[in-house]
Amino acid sequence: MLKNGKLEKLKYVGHVVAAEVLQKFVSSKTARISDVASGTGLVGEQLKTLGYETIDAVDCSTEMIEIARAKNIYENLYVQWIGGGKRLSFDDDTYDVIVCAGGFFGNGLKSDSFNEFVRVVKPGGFIVITMRAMWLDLEPNYNNGKLERDMQQLEKEGFWKLMEKDIRYKGGTCESIVTFVHRVC
Template sequence: MTDWTKEKTVEYITIQKHLHTKEKLGEYYDEWAPNYDQAVSSMGYIGPSITSNLLQKYVNSKNALIFDVASGTGLVGEVLANSGYSNIDAVDGSAASIDVARKKNIYNNLYVQWLGGDNKLNINNDRYDAIVCAGAFAYNHLKSDVFPELIRVTKPGGYILITMRTRWLRIEATFSDGKLEADMKKHEKERKWKLVEKKVKEEEDSEQNVVTFVHQVC
């Protein structure tokens, strides 16, 4: 196994900005999947724990049906399972990452699919009590065009939690200058969801600051 130091992981992550197609991004994560958990651990990745803590604030029932979107190898799902949630599904565009997640035996249903644009999930309306999505809004990853589909599969009154680095709100072109939050507000004006909390976790290295948006579906 490769020794994934923080420096090596940061270097590898910079490749993402050059991966402009889902095919290339999929190949990138398929190759990385066997070592992904070790790599992000070297960086002290806290997205899963932040997401779990906020989910527990809004969803009390540990039997609630949770959808882990852009689940990767299942790091968020592991934390949720350790927190007592027992009814979790997952979707990710990387088949190899889903294979790693499947072996952890924490998900009920796992889907290999890219989200965004015209891509629709083969899932009924109003299915989930909550959606969690950690670390997937970044260079060449998820964009705001996934919001309608996330809203569609979430029950009225359910929650959608999106956790991301604050740096992407500055440097990712489709998010910067308030674009991402403007798209969120557009759906709020249309009464599709409402923002109930925006929480920022500040780190010593400001480039590692994390923000979570919690919306409740109308």
């Protein structure tokens, strides 16, 4: 945003939005949650504050996972690559919820991660994705509607159903964040 001739830095709130949206759909505080592309654990911190008790973390970066581990908010932490045909080390139907804030970005996760998401989340469980809205235009793996078409294809195939798509903070001092909530079939 341009203000007084200077570039004003917009505040990133994807992790806050992710926790708020999750809370809207998941009332049980004992729901088993996987925070994928967890980074340093910002989402986990928000969820703990909201009272969620059982949260695991997955990220491809050992460094990020070790920072998150030091916060003592996650039950289990895993260094794993998500997508690219890699199978996550979790059994089918392990989690009630996957939350992914900021994992979809320039050169980040791709839609080839969705199959594993729906495999490890129980039927009736939720997959909450939040991302900076700008990446829907800027990232070649997502733009021209590709990311959403891939989501819709999985819905057509009966794997999940879109419950909510929203864009928050359009303008103002926070970055626009797009949220997708799917329910696993």
